[in-house]
Amino acid sequence: MTLLKSREAILALAIMALLVLIASRFPAFVAPANLARVFTDTSPLILLALGQMAVILTKCIDLSVAANLALCGMVAALMNGAGVPLPLILLTVIALGAALGAFNGVLVWALGIPSIVVTLGTMTIYRGSIFLMTDGAWVNAHQMSAGFKAFPRQVILGLPVMAWIAVLAVALVALLMTRTPLGRAFLAVGGNPHAAVYTGISVGRTQFAAFVLSGALAGLTGYLWVARYAVAYVDIASGFELDVVAACVIGGIAIAGGSGSVAGAVLGALFLGIIKNALPVVGISPFWQMAISGAAILLAIAFNAMSRREPGRIILKRAEVRT
Amino acid sequence: MSILRKALTTAAIASVLMAGAAQAETTRIALVVKALGIGFFEAAKKGAEEAAAELGDVEIIYTGPTDTTAEGQIEVLNSLIAQRVDAIAVSANDTDALAPTLKRAMDRGITVISWDSGVAPEGREMHLNPSSAPLIGNMIIKLAADNLPEGGDVAVLSATTTSTNQNTWIEEMNKVAGDYPNVNVVATVYGDDLADKSYREAQGLMQSHPDLKAIIAPTSVGIVAAAQAVTDAGKIGEVNVTGLGLPSEMAGHVKSGASKSFAIWNPIDLGYSATMIAYHLAKDEATAEPGATIPIGRMGEITLDENNEAAMADPFVYDSSNIDEFSSIF
Numbered sequence: 253m254t255l256l257k258s259r260e261a262i263l264a265l266a267i268m269a270l271l272v273l274i275a276s277r278f279p280a281f282v283a284p285a286n287l288a289r290v291f292t293d294t295s296p297l298i299l300l301a302l303g304q305m306a307v308i309l310t311k312c313i314d315l316s317v318a319a320n321l322a323l324c325g326m327v328a329a330l331m332n333g334a335g336v337p338l339p340l341i342l343l344t345v346i347a348l349g350a351a352l353g354a355f356n357g358v359l360v361w362a363l364g365i366p367s368i369v370v371t372l373g374t375m376t377i378y379r380g381s382i383f384l385m386t387d388g389a390w391v392n393a394h395q396m397s398a399g400f401k402a403f404p405r406q407v408i409l410g411l412p413v414m415a416w417i418a419v420l421a422v423a424l425v426a427l428l429m430t431r432t433p434l435g436r437a438f439l440a441v442g443g444n445p446h447a448a449v450y451t452g453i454s455v456g457r458t459q460f461a462a463f464v465l466s467g468a469l470a471g472l473t474g475y476l477w478v479a480r481y482a483v484a485y486v487d488i489a490s491g492f493e494l495d496v497v498a499a500c501v502i503g504g505i506a507i508a509g510g511s512g513s514v515a516g517a518v519l520g521a522l523f524l525g526i527i528k529n530a531l532p533v534v535g536i537s538p539f540w541q542m543a544i545s546g547a548a549i550l551l552a553i554a555f556n557a558m559s560r561r562e563p564g565r566i567i568l569k570r571a572e573v574r575t
Numbered sequence: 576m577s578i579l580r581k582a583l584t585t586a587a588i589a590s591v592l593m594a595g596a597a598q599a600e601t602t603r604i605a606l607v608v609k610a611l612g613i614g615f616f617e618a619a620k621k622g623a624e625e626a627a628a629e630l631g632d633v634e635i636i637y638t639g640p641t642d643t644t645a646e647g648q649i650e651v652l653n654s655l656i657a658q659r660v661d662a663i664a665v666s667a668n669d670t671d672a673l674a675p676t677l678k679r680a681m682d683r684g685i686t687v688i689s690w691d692s693g694v695a696p697e698g699r700e701m702h703l704n705p706s707s708a709p710l711i712g713n714m715i716i717k718l719a720a721d722n723l724p725e726g727g728d729v730a731v732l733s734a735t736t737t738s739t740n741q742n743t744w745i746e747e748m749n750k751v752a753g754d755y756p757n758v759n760v761v762a763t764v765y766g767d768d769l770a771d772k773s774y775r776e777a778q779g780l781m782q783s784h785p786d787l788k789a790i791i792a793p794t795s796v797g798i799v800a801a802a803q804a805v806t807d808a809g810k811i812g813e814v815n816v817t818g819l820g821l822p823s824e825m826a827g828h829v830k831s832g833a834s835k836s837f838a839i840w841n842p843i844d845l846g847y848s849a850t851m852i853a854y855h856l857a858k859d860e861a862t863a864e865p866g867a868t869i870p871i872g873r874m875g876e877i878t879l880d881e882n883n884e885a886a887m888a889d890p891f892v893y894d895s896s897n898i899d900e901f902s903s904i905f
Binding site: 278280286289293390392393394395405477481482483487488489490491492528529531532533535538539 | 736763764765768769770771772774775776778779780782783799800802803807823824825826827828830831902
């Protein structure tokens, strides 16, 4: 019973039910190899959802993640074209992503501009910068070195490196959230900013840290994305920030901050990833797919909202029934 | 910037005037492009020069603004009018903005046609489209059929459900699907012109249709994503990716074998044909009126429709034999 009360457990059950439903129409979907493929495909979403979770926990939102991803992806592709070795590219995109995130963070922290406004602005700036760098030209498969494209695909113990990176990031962020003062501070700042200040936590600095984390993860994902799809251009991952926010909301991260978990963000991302991968194979008309996708999201959120009802109201209902 | 441009234009005019004085008998045809330095248009210039060499008494003035603006093009056009060239063939940056300037050119007896990107009907005598929806629709299924001598299942990976171009082409494709009885179109899916969604849809097609032999993607994002999905699934040789794409974007996938061939307009042929048409109209060997046919040298001939528009030819097919030559162009 206590297990059922946890939001994460309910979401996990919903994912199971979803898989059963998909399997009834297309059995091959639940084959282990295919599930591994779906997990790999969902890795970028998981990585970004982890960063977004930290940002949302602190009562902020980062709409610039997809643009950050695209910019870092393009930088990675251009560096590869210039013959820079892969480890250096990886370090650069993570640092660049963190710097872009820090720019968001500084505007929110020092100038006190609402994060939704800041990141709406930087989203456009980051995408615009890609255009400035490339004049709108593409970097194509044959312009990327074989090693650059092969790294995320390298299979280790049955899973590609891309999936292992997601697993590693999940473990590290989980550690950060539960075992470090910063992780506690994310929750404290979102839960009650005033109380947080009295306990000696700087709200602005914590929000800044969340943006840096989100940016660094977006930068890393930028390389993975470009290497996986073997193409880089201005519009890659356009609109992806909305998927990331949706994954967090489905995962039960309170949009008002202060409440949520790594497991929730991961499960929320998996839920969306499974739907995205299942829709093409279950034979549903493409004209219905968007509606179904949206309905599934609403359903998951409604489920979440129900499980979060305050106990007081439930007692009142029982009292009503009794009289 | 503007001063520099003016200086350059003046220099260009001066040199052209001198050249013009030297050969008064030649027909001077100006090929005006959207902007200088774009590979596609440099290739069109090559075609125009080829036509000029064939015709003999033609001088090509290849020009255009330094950036893709209508203002820049108007400046260039004004200087061409002042030079009294015999014909102007323009790929317009704006349908309407160029019309008054071009009308002025026509009033002074200059032959004006548009090609590639059209001008409003009052601003040109005729417009040359690289191809037409029926020709494209036929070509994309022909590309799939040509590589499937024994026939088989093929699927279409389009852009969005509301993309007008793609929907028209697919509609035209379905009209002629009966001409290719071996080819069985099993599904049409939409990748929304996003690399990740197109990739996922292509994976989905291969899973739900295990016997799939070809994916037709009439969109440049879709064709690249589908080729990558086929490569990653280890199905090169089993599933052929074809459709419409750009040689520079597809070069890697043609070399890997994921795509045996694909199509898009050929800029060389386009420049060649535009020059041929401009020449014949300027020499009054043909008239631009609905129903008229104009010869275009090695490309055959074109027939004008009721809007004085014409389609040049089938989209040009690119494969391993010519991909290297064109991938550096556009």
